[in-house]
Amino acid sequence: MKGKVLDFTYFKLLNEQLVLRQFGLDRVLSTNQYHQIKKRSMNFSLTDEQLAVQEAAREFAQKELKPGVIERDTHMKYPKEQVQMMAELGFLGMMVDPKYGGGGMDTVAYTIAMEEISKVDNSCSVIMSVNNSLVCWGLETYGTEAQKLKYLTKLAMGEWLGCFCLSEPEAGSDATSQRTTAVDMGDHYLLSGTKNWITNGGMADVHLVIAQTDPEKGHRGINAFIVEADWDGIAIGAKEDKLGIRSSDTHSIMYSDVKVPKENRIGEDGFGFKFAMKTLAGGRIGIAAQALGITGGAYELSVAYAKEREAFGKPIAKHQAISFKLADMAMDIEAAKMLVYRSAWLKDQGLDYNSASSMAKLFASEIAMRHTVEAVQVHGGYGFVKEYHVERLMRDAKITQIYEGTSEIQRLVIARNLLHGQLYVPTPEYGEASV
Ligand code: CAA
Numbered sequence: 001m002k003g004k005v006l007d008f009t010y011f012k013l014l015n016e017q018l019v020l021r022q023f024g025l026d027r028v029l030s031t032n033q034y035h036q037i038k039k040r041s042m043n044f045s046l047t048d049e050q051l052a053v054q055e056a057a058r059e060f061a062q063k064e065l066k067p068g069v070i071e072r073d074t075h076m077k078y079p080k081e082q083v084q085m086m087a088e089l090g091f092l093g094m095m096v097d098p099k100y101g102g103g104g105m106d107t108v109a110y111t112i113a114m115e116e117i118s119k120v121d122n123s124c125s126v127i128m129s130v131n132n133s134l135v136c137w138g139l140e141t142y143g144t145e146a147q148k149l150k151y152l153t154k155l156a157m158g159e160w161l162g163c164f165c166l167s168e169p170e171a172g173s174d175a176t177s178q179r180t181t182a183v184d185m186g187d188h189y190l191l192s193g194t195k196n197w198i199t200n201g202g203m204a205d206v207h208l209v210i211a212q213t214d215p216e217k218g219h220r221g222i223n224a225f226i227v228e229a230d231w232d233g234i235a236i237g238a239k240e241d242k243l244g245i246r247s248s249d250t251h252s253i254m255y256s257d258v259k260v261p262k263e264n265r266i267g268e269d270g271f272g273f274k275f276a277m278k279t280l281a282g283g284r285i286g287i288a289a290q291a292l293g294i295t296g297g298a299y300e301l302s303v304a305y306a307k308e309r310e311a312f313g314k315p316i317a318k319h320q321a322i323s324f325k326l327a328d329m330a331m332d333i334e335a336a337k338m339l340v341y342r343s344a345w346l347k348d349q350g351l352d353y354n355s356a357s358s359m360a361k362l363f364a365s366e367i368a369m370r371h372t373v374e375a376v377q378v379h380g381g382y383g384f385v386k387e388y389h390v391e392r393l394m395r396d397a398k399i400t401q402i403y404e405g406t407s408e409i410q411r412l413v414i415a416r417n418l419l420h421g422q423l424y425v426p427t428p429e430y431g432e433a434s435v
Contacts, residue, residue, distance in 0.1 A: 046112070053094075053109045057116035060089060065121040070386050072123065072247040076239065078203065079124050079247055086124065087158020091117070092131045096140055096156035100148055107282075107344035111289040115340075118293025119300065122396040123248035125293065126403075129286035130199045131155060135162030135208055138279040139226070142267050151206055151226055163204035164283075165195040165253060166276050172196075173409050175210075176219040176273060182211040182260065189213070189265070191225065191233075191258040197403070201251030202236050205229050208266070209255070210276050223272035226264040233258035244395035282347060283404045284357040288340045291364035291400040295336065298368075298375035298393045299329040305379055305388070316378070325374045332367040339363050355417045362410035365400035372397045 046054065064085055072079055086092055094110045096102020110132060118125040139152045154160040171177040180193025191211055195201075207227040214221030227234070237252035266275055303326055306317035316322045343356035372394035376383035383390045401407045 050109045054112045057113040061117045061120040069121045076246045092158035093156025096136050101153040102156040106348045111344040114289035115293040118290040119297030123245045125290050126248050133283040133286040134164035160205035162206045163198050163200040165209040167196045169196050178212040180211040182213045189260045191255045191260050195253045202249045219273040220270045224266040224275045225260045281354050284361040285343050287404045288360035288364040291368040292336045292340050294368040294393050294397050295371050298372045302375045302378040329371045336364040358410040358413040368397040
């Protein structure tokens with residue numbers, strides 16, 4: 001009988017057979033069934049590899065990113081050397097198969113690295129996130145072998161950087177309303193239009209561009225293309241002067257009759273909108289991890305400051321007004337971790353993570369905004385100046401509620417899924433091992 005394993009009490013070896021005690025009954029399992037259940041049982045510990053990634057990312061962020069982060073943010077200075085270091089450390093193609101130059105790691109490890117780097121420098125973490133989850137993942141999952149060999153390998157190794165060009169001046173949340181066109185000319189397309197708010201826009205070597213090829217077909221007439229940045233007809237707009245993530249590279253990009261070879265289309269004709277949606281569902285896990293890291297960074301700074309700073313004869317951490325803020329931060333961080341790590345885990349298990357990633361991004365970005373404001377409050381006047389880092393984290397938090405789908409779009413995705421019958425984020429079935 002198939003079902004879900006919810007309350008098994010123990011596994012044991014009995015007469016050299018593996019036994020699962022569930023609902024008061026002993027059931028004999030094959031070794032295969034035992035391993036299948038064990039693999040999917042609830043387990044909150046990280047693997048050795050994930051722990052090593054966490055330590056490496058934390059050390060890199062604290063030692064290499066923290067020292068210049070205020071200056072880069074103030075002067076909107078692109079973190080060129082730091083991105084180079086991220087490439088060398090393997091942070092730009094973490095999940096890509098090693099045969100294409102990637103780290104071969106799981107989404108949970110990538111999530112943890114994003115979290116640690118985002119505690120310190122969110123310009124670096126968004127550069128990393130776009131390259132990993134929007135560009136490399138999309139190419140590895142849906143690209144042809146020739147596309148992977150030509151583009152993915154360099155992108156995964158960080159020799160090249162990629163950008164994801166979906167948003168337009170008049171198509172942000174309403175992503176199906178693409179005005180950029182790609183006219184089929186037989187052996188190539190002619191691509192024309194403007195893309196907005198493109199992270200890595202001025203630095204990218206490879207653009208993944210979404211464009212309308214057949215307006216009559218609506219979203220089914222949209223395609224995705226691999227475009228090389230140095231092809232004729234591409235102009236990059238001025239770098240945007242932003243509230244947060246100020247040293248990341250955000251531009252509009254204009255395409256004017258850019259000749260794109262047919263072999264650079266990703267997937268079947270008309271697959272472009274689904275390509276964008278599927279890619280963004282995973283991208284949202286990266287941004288959720290970024291928001292989690294921002295909150296974590298603000299929390300760690302607040303705890304340290306509150307223990308040190310004295311007022312009315314004792315550390316402010318001992319005043320209830322401050323300690324309750326810290327308690328709320330700690331609680332929300334733990335809750336966000338569950339959503340963020342679980343959405344990554346669902347993706348790693350090959351299970352549906354569409355609602356889960358939206359929930360993770362929505363919750364993590366909302367708490368990031370709320371608690372970074374509180375972190376500034378904990379720091380008082382010092383929180384209002386750059387030197388103490390929390391004002392930057394507060395400014396950075398805002399974008400996590402906007403890019404890769406606003407909070408409102410995440411609610412829309414969750415609501416549509418639940419109204420279409422998916423009341424909860426799916427819990428995995430236990431296959432043969434179920435009882
Ligand atoms: N996976 C696969 N297919 C999907 C999908 C998913 N996750 N979501 C939607 N689709 C499919 C639908 O099934 C439908 O296909 P069919 O008609 O064949 O069934 C098609 O896509 C259209 O879907 P909808 O009818 O739901 O389209 P919509 O217009 O009503 O709404 C939306 C879609 C969810 C609102 C979508 O437009 C959206 O996600 N908008 C936000 C865009 C966004 O996130 N932009 C971020 C820009 S990138 C960025 O920020 C990167 C950066 O630089 C940091």
